[in-house]
Amino acid sequence: MDYVSYLDYKGKHKGLLGWILSTDHKRIAILYLVSLVSFFLIAMTIGVLMRLEMLTPGKTIVDPQTYNALFTLHGVIMIFLFIIPGIPVVFGNFFLPIMLGAKDVAFPRLNLLSWYLYIGGAFLVVISLFVGGGPIDTGWTFYVPYSLRTQSNVTLAVFAAFVIGFSSILTGLNFIVTIHRMRCPGMTWFKMPLFVWGLYSTSWIQLLATPVLGITLILIMLERTFGIGIFDPALGGDPLLYQHLFWIYSHPAVYIMVLPAMGLVSEIIPTFSKKDIFGYGPIAMSSLAIAFIGYLVWGHHMFSTGISDTSRAIFSFLTFIVAIPSGVKIFNWVATMYKGSIETRAPFMFVVAFIVIFSIGGLTGLVLGSLNTDIHLTDTYFVVAHFHYVMFGGMGLLFFGGLHYWFPKMFGKMYNERAAKWGLLLFVIGFNTLYFPMFIMGYLGMPRRYYDYLPEYQIYHVISTVGSWILVTGILILVINLIKGLLSKEKYLDPNPWGGTTLEWKVPTPPELENFQEIPTVEHGPYYRDNLIKPENSH
Amino acid sequence: MRPDIVRQTDITFIVIVGISFLLLALVTAAMFYFIYKYSRKKNPVATDITGNTTLEILWTAIPLVLVMVMFFFGYSGFKQMRNAPSDAMTVKVTGRMWAWSYEYDNGVKSDTLFVPKGIPIKLELSSADVNHSFYMPAFRVKEDVIPGRKNYMWFDPKEEGRYQVECAEYCGLSHSYMLSQVLVLPAEKFNTWLAESKLKENADTTKMQTDTIKSKQDTLKTK
Structure with missing residues (x-):
């Protein structure tokens, strides 16, 4: 072998420094992977504790103040440190340049800076737990005026989110420039892999929407410190202004989370169907449509706040419209399987689970997009169930799916596929046992963020808590299985174990430092195969 | 006759969940059928199909009509919710x-x-x-x-x-x-x-x- 893989490469620095000072996009991706998985496991543990507290009415394990801090931290860590950076910073960083036939992202140093901002923000979150008024207790939405009044350490926690936001903006900028400028010869826009289209749409949202969050969080800090009266009604401010600003970012952020996951689905299905994707154009364009329309629907988080009836109607209407491109994607994915030659390997099974769970999440979103049903269901467990189906069942499930798809390529090692499938099965069973009863509870009127509840809801809470144990067992099987694969002495150097067609499967496993010894030239679309049966009615 | 808010909300819920359930059943059934029918064993070589404009139009237009129906139910119920009777x-x-x-x-x-x-x-x-x-x-x-x-x-x-x-x-x-x-x-x-x-x-x-x-x-x- 006449190449040095990015894992073996020895640069100026050795050991840990060789990782945290490396500007190689693949090493940065691994830094992110380790950080993200750690934060995910922490926030997951908090989630399990919350479910345990909900097992019985009244106190089960913690007091109300602790519970309020727990659900806030669960939300803050999951959203700002796992789901939003999520797929772009790990798989985007690792595979975007390779899929485009480039040696790195456009700005490798900026890329490393983004990781430092991310990890710096994460440390600030941790510090905020121990100084000032203690762990933040506002919920991840930091709603005013409560966030202005509480003694807990809101100022530092929102500053942490502000810093993490910059990491997101810079990653978005980096990816946009990379996609515009670094495509290899022959790779026109419509020959890019669909994962790249997902990243492209997401990056624009990161770049354009995150500054709004940054400004909003800074205003909270100023308001808390100097009482300037932007949001506090006692000083002439407007609490609804805060909600508008917050959701102008945080609704598009939902699409930051899910578009890359959708892109990943569009990679995995053709690979295991041994077939070109069905409807490349519509899938690519629906990503852009979701990103664009997604900007205009923030008001659906505010249907019960007393905003004007006209604006509620408009936001509801647009919310229904944004469902269409998501539907188009799902139909095209299923159609891709038609007349394929399908191998039900582990990564493919993640996608199968995703399509069902994400569809439930999306469809229950219609119930919440509709005005009269939302008035009843908003701020209940129905919403909690809905966004866990969309976020955890969407991005979370596909994060693991992507890890199983690209694991051999990233590490030159392999995991046990049977164990992965068993882990996934427990994941799916646990997931539905955990979150499905929440739809019912929500419809019956159980509000979210409740430390205590009326006894009639207990049966659903018990089922849900048992579900959390099954889900965690599944996740631990998946994680341990991957770690075991990673630590095994056995190398797995097959460059293309699944028979994929995109460029990352054409470079050696694991990839070399600058990906390509010679920049490739692309002639066909990303999923083109020349050995297929021609359809009967082809011209 | 005053509008029945509870009934209207429940009807909207049933309409949306009903349509959603049908769509979900359709997608899931099609997917599992394809996975079974076109497995590697049964169908060793795939057919080269890259899209179909008629289908794209259909599965954009039909859901569009469906969600507009949903919107209508939600909106008309909502209007009643906001319109307190004058004798209240x-x-x-x-x-x-x-x-x-x-x-x-x-x-x-x-x-x-x-x-x-x-x-x-x-x-x-x-x-x-x-x-x-x-x-x-x-x-x-x-x-x-x-x-x-x-x-x-x-x-x-x-x-x-x-x-x-x-x-x-x-x-x-x-x-x-x-x-x-x-x-x-x-x-x-x-x-x-x-x-x-x-x-x-x-x-x-x-x-x-x-x-x-x-x-x-x-x-x-x-x-």
């Missing part, structure tokens, strides 16, 4: 950390929402501190209670009984204990209660004084 009785609701209080037109205050059966109730919502949300699951209505704003909602107590009131917007330590009840009484019983409460309050002179001062302040404010 007004009760002022105040949310504060962490309790609800109600004030009737004659100045009577209560921490349980007593209402007469069969008369629509319009609630005027205000907050003394942070955001709350007034939620009555049995009546399928909720509206946020936000400091500095005058939000409103209405509901129609058709049946006698006790119904739960909950705070649905997180408001700190005892958010989950910010509960109250709606007590729907026959009209006569309600009127007796209201009159008796008024007498009781009048007997309490100090309270009356503060009330008078307060109402004078209010008159000044409105002028």
